[in-house]
Every structure is written in structure tokens, then in C-alpha cells.
Amino acid sequence: MERILYMSLRTKLGIILACFAIIPSFVIYSQVMKTYENDMVKAASQNVQSIVKTNNNLINTTLNRIEEVSYLLLNNKDCFDCFSNMDKFAVSDYLKEERVISDVLGKQFAANDTIFAKYLYTSKWIFEANNTSMKPTISEIKRFKLDEKAAGAGGQVCWITGYDYGKWFQTEYLSKKKYYKYQYPITMVRQMNFQYSQNGKLYAMESNQERPILVVHVLESTLASLYESSVNYKGSIYAVVNEEGRIISSDNKLFPISRLAPDDILKLKPSSGYTSYWIKGVKYLLCYDTLEERNWFSFCLIPMSEVIQTTKEQMQSSQMWLTIILLVLAVIIAALLSLTISKPIEVLTKAAKRVATGDFSADTPVPRGKDFKILTQSFNHMETEITRLINENYKISLREKDTQIMALTMQINPHFLYNTLNTINMMAIMNEDYETSDLIVSLSEMLHYSFKNTYEKIPLSDEIQWTINYINIMSKRFEGVFETKLEIPDELLLYKVPKFFLQPVVENAILHGFEGITKGGILCIRAEKQEENIFFTVSDNGKGMVNMNFEDVTQKNQEGRIGLSNVYRRLTLIYGENYSVDIKSEPGMGTVFKLIIPCQN
Template sequence: MTEQAQKNVYEIVKKNNEIMDNKLRIIDQNSAALFVDKDLFGVFNRLNPGNKADLLSADRQVSDALRRYFSQVDDVYAYQLWTSYFTFGQPLPQGDPTRSAIYRAAEKAAGKMVWYPTYDFTEMFDQSYLEKGAIDFRYLFTATRLLDFSYLNNTTLEKLNPGIERPVLTISFKADTLTSLYEKSIPEGSRYLVLAPDNRIVAGSEKGKIAQVYSDDWVDQVQRTGSGTRRIKIDGVNTIVCFDRSQVTGWMSIVMTPESALAGNLIPLIRGSTTLLAVMLGIVALIFAYFISGKITNPIKKLLGAMRSVGEGDFQTQVVVSTNDEFGILLQRFNRMNDRIRLLVSENYEIKLKEQEAEIQALNMQMNPHFLYNTLNVMNWTAIENGQKELSKMLVCLSNMLHYTSRKDWGAVHLSEEMEWMKNYFYIMSVRFEEKFAVSYEIDARLYDYKLPRLLFQPFVENAILHGFDQTEAGGLIRIRGWIEEGTRYFEVADNGKGMSGDTVHAILYRESSSIGIKNTIARIRMTYGEAYGVVISSAIGDGTKVTITLPA
């Protein structure tokens, strides 16, 4: 049993090293890719360290670049680029990181990856005021390397200018990353250590000794061997020691299992085996009884189960008929009846779907003539009042709008198409009303990946322009916002016009009125996405109007 346990624990240690090596190897590969990152090359090649605005702009670009490489990697706590004049990336209370041992190790390695073992953050960066604080980044280990950017421009290798300071990349991990990996996998009663080549503890079962040097003599033998198992006495206890060296970091993973812990598990195993045998014999007896009674009760149970499923709406249920007796005939008749019911339900469902599609299409078709009438009316006023001065550009915008609205397929469109159409519409209306209003957009970039009903915003912006600003000579503002929150897309059309009373809002939403476009839009949303989604209008006299549209994400 001890020999088998020794083999099993050794395999666990090797497997844990493989898991961690795979994660850390991704960090190594991604950091190597930074050497030829054209964006980072451009940032540092033209950066003026004495210009604060340049530094802040560079920080944003560098943070975005690092995020592309490392934000998706599990267990990464922080990623930064250190220079003597600025720390790019996630801020930590590090003072001047270039004075740390990590920075010196990276400079000494001259571009090679250095895996710096677990250290006390407050000591490494001389932050004594944090020593008594409960900080979750107290113990970290770090991957670091000096970056000398370059990239291949056609056939020419472009390098950083000689006078430019080369930044140091640091990728930091919490020591708990290794702790969670080992504590879930090693046998009960075992201890573990992860040691750097200088015997400094990277992670271990005894939290108080992390970042200290482990000084037992047997550790030096293990370090020289590299991988394998030993049976030795530790503190007078016979112990199985299994160890393996990481191929990425060079750190030694060690699991120490007392032999007494293995023997202590043997008695419960015998007791459990005896109990299991008794339970199995009881189960065998129950199985014999079950088969004897099943010949009588199984056909009835099958029929009752099938009837319950049909009652809950599952008309695909079919009962397997294995006999030709009275029960077999009854089950055959039940299957035949269920097939007839399923056919009728399917036909009825298809009819309802076709009716709903026809209703949606009818509502969609109402939008075209209503909008075309208003657009042509605007163009007529423009021609009269402006002497055809802006007619050429308006015709171009109208052509794009007509092309958009005259498609045969009235299905959902991407947000970018809808916004392009809106910009054409706003141009025509701004010319018609002589720049009496302005438009602002605040759209979450993620919304451009989704589709939405066509002409979703048109009735509301038209209402804002024609009615909200009818007493406004200048200073009107329409704000179009969009965001995603808890699985729902939100769009908001707000204006600073004269507003509406509560009765007017109620009339638009629930009574017969002239707001055909708004009613059709609400109906299209609910028919497409369900009754949980739609439009909310909030307004007050003199306080503008805000329309909120909700769609599922």
C-alpha cells in the first residue's frame, strides 16, 4: 500500500507541475510576443518622458496592449511595465519599483524571462506602512523580463533608438495560486512545499514560512536529484517525499506524506468494505424482489408515466410495447392516440406562427408610408425656405434613407446600419429647422455586435424635433445613449424640449392617437421579443422627455 501510495502521490506532483507549467508557459509566450509588438514599439520610440500628457496617453495605450496579452490568463494578479520615470499598467503602492531586486534581476537577465519567487510586498518595495495592514497582495511571485522592442518593417528590422530606456515587464501572481492547486489534490495529512533553487519557499502548507529559506539537509539532496521519490525521516516521522522540478520556473514541488497517515486510513477502509458488502447483498435481494413484482406492475407504471408526460405537454412520448396481452393492446392504442394529438397540436402551432408573422409584417409595412410622407414634407419646406441651397446634399441623404427603408427583408439590422440611417435623418431635419438642435451619442461599443428592429429610434426623435422643439429657436439637444446591464440592452432617447404632461404620455401609449409610429414600434418590439420588453416614456412640462427602450441581450 505504501509503494502504491508513493507512486500515486508522485504522479499527482508531476501532474500539478504540468498544470502550472502550462499556465506559466502562456505567460512566457505572450511576454515574448511583446518584443515585436508594433504598437508598443511606436509608443516608447516616440515617448517624451518629460511630458506628463504624453505619459498619460502612453499609459492608456500600454495598458490596453498588456490587457490584450494577459487579462484572459487565469490567476494573473497584475501586469505592468516599469521605467525609471513611470510605471505603466495597473497601479500598486510600489514607490520606485526600479530600486527593487526584481528590476535588477530582469536587467541582469538581459531579455530572458526571470521567475522571481514569492516575496513580501512590503519589504520588496519598502512600504513599511503596509506591514500591519490586511492587504491581499502581501505575498506575490513575479515573472519579469527586460523588453527591447523591435518589429519587421517590410524587410528592415526596426529597433528602439539607443538612447531610449528599455522597460521591464512584470507579471505578478498571488502565492495562493499555487496553494489552491496543491491543497485540493494531495492526500489528507500531507504537507507540500514549492522551493526556488535557493531553497526559498514559494508556497507551502505553513503560511507563516512563505518567502523564507527552508534549511533541512534532505532538501539539498532533492534539489540535486530533480525528480523522484524518497522515504526519509522528517522530525522523527517516517515520511514519503515525492518531488518534481518545474520545466518553466525551475522550482521544486515537494509533497510530504507520513506513512502513519496511510496506515490510519486502512481501518476505515476495511470497515467500509464490510459495510459495502452487506449493502450489496441487500441490494441483490431487493433486485430479485423487484423483478418478480415488475412483471405485474411495470406495464401499469409505463402507462401512468406516459400519461403524466402527455399531461405536461410532451406529446413525443411513446411507450415500448413488449407483449401482446391485454396490457400490450392498451399501450398500442395509447401510442396511436398520442400520435394523433401531436399532429393536431403541431398544425395548430404552425397556424398561429403564420398569423403572428403576418401581423408583424403588416405592422412593419405601416412604417414606410408614414415616414416617407414626413420626409417629403421636410424636403418641400427646405426647397421653399432655403431656395434649394441645401437640396443636393439632402437628396443624397434621402437616397440613402430610402434605400435602407425599401429593402424587401424587414428583419433585424445591425446597430451601425441604424445609426448611419439616423445621421442622414438628423442632417435633413437640422437643415429644415436651421440648426435649432444638436445630437450627441453615448453608445456602448458592445451593442454594435447585436441586431435590433429597423427604424427603432425614428418615431421618438421625430417626436422630439417636431413637438418637443416646436417652441425652441435654438439650444435644443437630443441625446441618444445605449448600454448593457444584467442581460438587457437599454437605449435612451432624451431631449431638453418643452416636455409633455402625464395625460399626454398616457394617451400616446394607451389611447387612440396620432402617434402611429410609436405604437407600431412598441408592438414590433413586443411581438419580436415578448411582453417583458418595450418602451417607457417619462416626461414633465418644461423638463424635456426621456424614452427608454429595452431589448434582450
């Protein structure tokens, strides 16, 4: 007893807190295991059921992504042009268009790594996307009635699952093989009624034209990867069943793929829950969930003995970690309470207030005491790391901003060849077609301007020349409809401005302002410097519109093209709030567009 009295405060507190940590943890563990074993099994059942639900959501999301890409593909102009004119094709035309269609499919599905094979089927040709391992012949597809299944869906997505690829397509080579990786594919088919819109007009395939069938194959192993290792119980079994009750994916030979699932499991559709289930005298925990959108059904079987044993192990592990944590806390608290800590705490409090104001100078004085010395040094190190992370995040933000700006800029860049236009220009000159030559020169200069640099800002002189070339082309298109007045002082031509900011505004004035006008149109482009800003004005005396703000106009022009929304987004990314845009318009009186941006040499 006397020895205990002479122990240090830190030691006494450590012993007391250790006793309060260890003894209750063991008592609680033993009582919980006796009283709540059934509750623990119930909790494990609910946990596994939630995992099955999560896996179903993951499967549904994966398949939805494929369906969404197929929907977007319906509006592809290259596909429309190919399949609208397919009746006129020779063999060479099929080979040429196959490269185009393969490129389109490759780009459309580039971001989807779950797809194993994809192709477009017609009764005359199969357009594939650089994958020959799952490309059947036209006769094999007809025997499988793949085209009939797609037509029966009426243009909607149809998923074909739970079949043996070699047997259904009657492929002699595959039918003899015991195993190959695409033996049980998850197949999506869709009858593609291609269409596209241009200049407000919708173009669709004629009713007598053959609709191609989009075929997308996903491997069963890819589907299995979405749920494998998700249930951490030894001896667990996982399977997915389609709307017909046929197993389409499984990780155990007890439930082979393409076989019908047992009736006593199928009767649980379309509900979700858990129950007990017996297989060959062994009791299992059966957790199941229905994927209602597709009427698919997933279930997981876990040996009941493993559920109880795993639950005990988890409780033992939790109890061990709880004991360790409580012991560590006991030691720390005993150490802290046994020391005189008022002064170091005061210093750290002041440092915390300094950090709260945004000052991370990391100059907190380090005390002599070992414990608080480490704590203070760690505090200073934390401030240094925070400062470094802030700087890194700032640099990353700048790089992301630059990337967004360049991405928006590149949307306007032309995608055809500069040299080809020069060749056409030479032919026009040789044929003494000088008006055509002028137009080609203007367009060629515009292309050269697009390709020559990728900077977000360029001299105003370059932007004006680009706009003049554009006006020259539009003047030929709308000959006699309008004339242009350009008032740009020479001293402003060296200032830096955003690339491609002026032409979309001029385009809006010509296409919308002078719509329905045959002559007498006047387009004015002015610029002037006031203090540290440049004022741009683009006005027309066209038909005008109901007065609205710039955001409304950009939203109106956003659908189907870049237009003014691109200008608005790029100006916001480049200048933030340091620019101003104003639009004034009256029906029958014309429109005035005003833009103010900062000067930059």
C-alpha cells in the first residue's frame, strides 16, 4: 500500500484508467455474445442484403450507361448518311463506310470499358468496330433471329441473356469448345432509326429504308466483376437471374449459367429480403433483391455457420481494438493530467487563433517539455503542410481553368484540311472563277488562323481579320442583304483579346438579325478604349427581338450549337467578374450588343 502511495500521478492515473478500460470491455463482450447472437445474425443478414442491393444498382448503372450511348448514337450524322444511302452501295462503298462506322462506334463507346464487342448489322453487311472475335456471319444472325428480337422491341433496347453463344449462333467451331471467355455474353440489341437535325430541320430515315441493328456484347465475367469479392464470407454463392428465371451470371457450379434457377428461389421475385435456405442438408442464409427496372433477380447464399463464426470473429476483433484504443487513451490521459500544461496550452491556443485567421506562418515557439515540444512541432508541421496544399490546389485550379478554356476554344476550331482548300482555290483561279477564289481564300485564312496557335488570347488585329474573312463569306451568301461598317482604331489592334469572341456575335447578328430581310441591312462593329477597358459594340438594324439579358440569349442559342453560350462561358473563365455584357433590342428596330473587357498589351 505504501508503495502505491509513492507512485507518480501519471502511474496512478494510468493504472486506474487501464482497469476501467479492460474490465468493462471483456464483460460487455461476453454478455453481448450470449444475449444478442440472433440479433447479430439478423444484422449480418441486413448487411448482406444491402450489399446485394448495392450490386444490383451497380449492374443497372453499368447497363444504363451502354443504353445511353446507344441513344446518343441515334443522332449521328455519319451513320444517317451511310444507312440512308446503303441501297446504292457497291462492295467498295461498304468497305469505305465500314471504316467510318467503326470509327464512330469506337469514339461513342470509348469511355465505356465494360463492352467486349460492338457492331451494326444489316441484311447486306456487318459494320464492326475493330473486333472480330465475336463477329458472326449474316446467316448466323438470321438463324438466331437477332434482327427479329430487335425489331420486336420497336426501337427500344432489348437485352438477350442466359444463352450459349456458340450453340445459339450455331457456330460449329465454338460449339465444340468446352470453354471460351465470351461463351455466355450479356447482349444488347437495338434497332437504330438514325436521324439528325441541322439549321432547325430534322432529317430522319425514310420508312422503306432498312434500319440497322446495333449489337453490343458484355462478357459474363465483366458482370461478375461487379459483385465478386463484395460478400466476405467463406463458401458464399452469388448468382444473377434474368426475367425468364434463367441464370445469367454465377460464381459457383451449383448454379450453372443458362440453367433455370430453382423454383423455390424464383418464387421470391419480385420482392427483396432474406430467409433461410437448405442445400443438400446444409443451412444457408439467402439474401435476395429484385432489379425492378429489368425484372432481373440477384441472390446470395452464405453458410449459416460462417455467418455466426464471422460475426464472432468480428466481435472479437472489435473488442480487441476497443481495448487497445481504451488503453492508449488511458495512458495519454494519465500523462496529460499529470503535467503542468497551462503555459503550453496557452501558447497553442494563441497559435490556433492565428491559424483561424488564415495565417499559417508556422512560427509557434517550441517549449522545452518533451510532450508539448512534439505537439508544437507537429502543429508547425501541419501549418507548413496546409500552406503547401493550398499552393498546390491553387496551381491545380489554374491548370483546370486553362484546360476548360482550351476545350471550349477548340470547339470552334474547324475540322477540315487547310491544304485541300488551297488546291480548290488553284482550280477556281484556273477556271477564272474569281468570286469562288475569294471565298476560298477567306475560308483558308480562317482555317490557318484556327490552327496556327492555341493561346486563349491573341492580338485584336488577328481577331478582326478572322471576323472580316467571315463577313466576306457571309456577304456572298447573303449578297445585297447587308453592308458592314468597321470602326476599329489602329492603336487598339495590338491589345490581347480572347480568341473567337467576336465572330459568334457577328454570326448571331447576320443569321438572326437579318433573317427575312432582302436588302438595306447595316452591320456596325466598333471598338474604343476608355481608361483601362476596351468597349466593343456590334449593332444591326435587323428585325430585333423582345429585350432580354445576355444569359437568356445564351441559353436560347445553346441547344444544338456553340453560339453565344460559348462566348459567355469563355469570358467568365478568362475574366471572372471583370467583364460586362449588355444586349438591347426592340422588335423591328435591331439589336445592340455591348462588351467591356480589361485592356491587356
